[in-house]
Amino acid sequence: MRYDAEHKERTRARVIAEAAKAIRAEGPDRVGVAAIMSKAGLTHGGFYAHFASKDELITAAIDQMFKEAIGRIERARKDGPARLLATYIDFYLSPAHRDARERGCPLPSLSSDLPRLPAAARERYTEGVRDLTGRMSASLAELDRPEPDRLATSALAEMAGAVSLSRAVSDPALSDAILAQSLRSLKQKLGLEETP
Numbered sequence: 001m002r003y004d005a006e007h008k009e010r011t012r013a014r015v016i017a018e019a020a021k022a023i024r025a026e027g028p029d030r031v032g033v034a035a036i037m038s039k040a041g042l043t044h045g046g047f048y049a050h051f052a053s054k055d056e057l058i059t060a061a062i063d064q065m066f067k068e069a070i071g072r073i074e075r076a077r078k079d080g081p082a083r084l085l086a087t088y089i090d091f092y093l094s095p096a097h098r099d100a101r102e103r104g105c106p107l108p109s110l111s112s113d114l115p116r117l118p119a120a121a122r123e124r125y126t127e128g129v130r131d132l133t134g135r136m137s138a139s140l141a142e143l144d145r146p147e148p149d150r151l152a153t154s155a156l157a158e159m160a161g162a163v164s165l166s167r168a169v170s171d172p173a174l175s176d177a178i179l180a181q182s183l184r185s186l187k188q189k190l191g192l193e194e195t196p
Contacts (some may be wrong), residue, residue, distance in 0.1 A: 015051075019064075020065050025102040045176050059121045063124050068134070081142040083136075085192055095179060098163055098175065106128065108167065133152045145191060166179050
């Protein structure tokens, strides 16, 4: 049976979506092609109709993760820069984000794995970091915050670090406190503490 180009693209997108979830949850080294294909409802043999290698799939999955992260930011853009930043930070430093590792931002999920990944995956990750930082910086510039690039870089690093720490500690109360204190500190630093 022959499938049209749209069917092939939908199938590829399904595989990438499953790979993105699995990679965020388990890390790229622990994810197998056969398991991803199975979760996508496909056979292992069909993998090479869509990707030349597992490395290519990982790079495509990282791209997908950043598209999802950018989508979260863009959905809040209509509410203005202060609300956009506050909404994004509230989401990012929430217990829901911490607990939904398979759907969360790729920064805390993948940063420790990236040095061991192929150059194409690292480059895509780098582009994603630049894109997220640039969008935050643009919103900070709209709010006339001094040195918006520096602030955006620092904010993104603090957010990713807080989520990483909150996921790593074994004490639930400490995990919650890391998120809550980082949220309060970051909003204060960015002048967003009064944002409803």
